[in-house]
Amino acid sequence: MVTWYANKYGKVNTVGLCHGVQGGHALIARLLGYETKDVDIICAGINHMTWYTSIKHNGVEIGDKLLEALENDPVTSQTEKVRIDMMKRFGYFSTESNGHLSEYVPWYRKRPGEVRKWIDLRDWILGETGGYLRVCVEGRNWFETDFPNWLKEPPRKFEYDKRSREHGSFIIESMETGRVYRGHFNRVNNGTITNLPDDCVVEAPGFVDTFGINMPSIGDLPLGCAAACLSNITVQRLAVEAGAHGDINLLRQAMMMDPLVGAVCDPNEIWQMVDEMLIAEAEWLPQYASEIEKAKARWAKAEAEGTLIPPIITEGAARLHTKTVEEMAADKKAARENASAADKAQANRKA
Numbered sequence: 001m002v003t004w005y006a007n008k009y010g011k012v013n014t015v016g017l018c019h020g021v022q023g024g025h026a027l028i029a030r031l032l033g034y035e036t037k038d039v040d041i042i043c044a045g046i047n048h049m050t051w052y053t054s055i056k057h058n059g060v061e062i063g064d065k066l067l068e069a070l071e072n073d074p075v076t077s078q079t080e081k082v083r084i085d086m087m088k089r090f091g092y093f094s095t096e097s098n099g100h101l102s103e104y105v106p107w108y109r110k111r112p113g114e115v116r117k118w119i120d121l122r123d124w125i126l127g128e129t130g131g132y133l134r135v136c137v138e139g140r141n142w143f144e145t146d147f148p149n150w151l152k153e154p155p156r157k158f159e160y161d162k163r164s165r166e167h168g169s170f171i172i173e174s175m176e177t178g179r180v181y182r183g184h185f186n187r188v189n190n191g192t193i194t195n196l197p198d199d200c201v202v203e204a205p206g207f208v209d210t211f212g213i214n215m216p217s218i219g220d221l222p223l224g225c226a227a228a229c230l231s232n233i234t235v236q237r238l239a240v241e242a243g244a245h246g247d248i249n250l251l252r253q254a255m256m257m258d259p260l261v262g263a264v265c266d267p268n269e270i271w272q273m274v275d276e277m278l279i280a281e282a283e284w285l286p287q288y289a290s291e292i293e294k295a296k297a298r299w300a301k302a303e304a305e306g307t308l309i310p311p312i313i314t315e316g317a318a319r320l321h322t323k324t325v326e327e328m329a330a331d332k333k334a335a336r337e338n339a340s341a342a343d344k345a346q347a348n349r350k351a
Contacts, residue, residue: 001236001243003186004201009244015171015213016186016201018047019343020095022165028055028093031069031076032062042205043184044193044218046232048100050184050203051092051225053218066093079120082108082127090224095203097345099127104232106263115317125345129316135344138323143339145325146332166342174208181208187215195220200233231259246287248274248295272309275299 003016021043029039034057042054055063070084070093071077077084082102087093094101098119102108108118109127119127124135163169167183174181185206189196192204192215206215221229238254241247255261255270265273275295278285282292302308328335338344 001239004188004199004236005240005243007188007201008199008240013212016047016203017167018186018203019165019167020048020097020100021050021184021203023097023343023345024052024093024095027076028052028066031073032057032065042218043095044204044221045095045202045225046196046200046229046236047186047203048096049104049229049232050095051090051221052095053092053221053225063092079122079126081118081120085118090228091222092225097125099125099131102127103260105228106259109260109317110263112314112317119318121318121320123345124320127318129319131320132344134320134322135338138328138335139338139341139344141325142328142335146336146339164342171208171213175210175212178210182206183208185213185215187213190215191217193218193221193226195223195226196229197233197237200236231257235259243287246285246289246291248278248288248291251288269309272302 003014006012006014021041024043025039025041026036028041029036032039032055038057039062040054040056041052043050043052045051052063052066054061055066067084067087070080070087080098082098083094083096085108086101086105096104102118109115115127115129121128124131128134167185170181170183173179183206184203186201186203187206189198189200189202191198193202194217196202204215204218206213208214220226235254235258238250238257242250242254252271252274255274256267261270275298278288278292278295279299282288285292299308
């Protein structure tokens with residue numbers, strides 16, 4: 001949504017970056033018994049729902065071996081149940097983590113009692129309720145506590161052969177030097193994936209050189225994969241237009257069309273949820289100022305009449321405790337890994 005908004009309304013030539021493709025690439029290579037560098041992949045879709053449509057080793061397609069490898073691995077078979085189930089039903093493995101993918105579809109988080117069947121709590125990215133918020137809060141709190149110690153240490157050295165897998169520095173290097181870099185980027189479609197809308201943002205292979213980021217056309221996605229993407233593209237389009245114009249009806253419709261929201265909420269609950277969100281976040285939503293005043297009036301009236309829909313009081317179906325600074329101090333190394341990592345999942349696994 002942000003990449004779409006920035007390109008369309010910000011008039012800024014924007015690329016969206018994610019490390020989901022790289023993470024899945026490494027997982028696939030490991031399970032199939034190869035080094036990551038020896039496995040060539042093509043992914044296409046939308047961010048957090050990008051599909052490995054080609055997996056090759058020495059030029060030979062090996063994607064047909066992946067499902068068995070996923071199911072036979074004692075850890076992955078338990079930690080990636082959503083991704084494995086989606087592969088069984090759609091035919092292709094998805095880039096994103098078990099937890100993220102479950103947020104984009106209506107089938108795995110619709111009833112609190114069933115969430116634990118699909119997710120694993122050994123890592124927040126596997127589906128923990130509010131997991132990303134938890135690790136970010138912990139990281140921020142530890143950084144604020146530990147920052148004076150960081151200042152006492154020698155400056156960090158940025159060495160060419162020790163770069164992370166994040167795309168940013170490679171893109172800058174390629175644009176400055178002309179050295180070609182290949183990655184998977186989020187860009188306005190413009191025919192890259194031919195059965196998704198031209199104006200949406202897709203995640204697909206691209207090449208970077210002195211001319212910028214160039215996205216080749218890869219043709220159609222498999223029909224089922226495209227359909228799953230389209231359900232979320234519709235939400236993104238409505239949300240972008242709602243934000244640009246302060247249109248509460250488009251905002252409500254975006255909420256209604258979201259697959260997971262629609263799986264757990266009825267229309268009246270969604271309408272009230274939108275009002276509650278606007279009121280709570282009024283400080284950051286000036287384009288909705290007049291609608292927020294109306295929302296406050298509706299809320300007060302419903303409260304007075306006793307017609308507010310009662311909230312579901314829950315801590316989440318799979319929520320873990322957010323550690324205090326004192327608790328994090330018991331493992332300072334892990335706390336610092338979390339505070340300094342761009343990829344919070346990698347930090348958590350190292351810890």
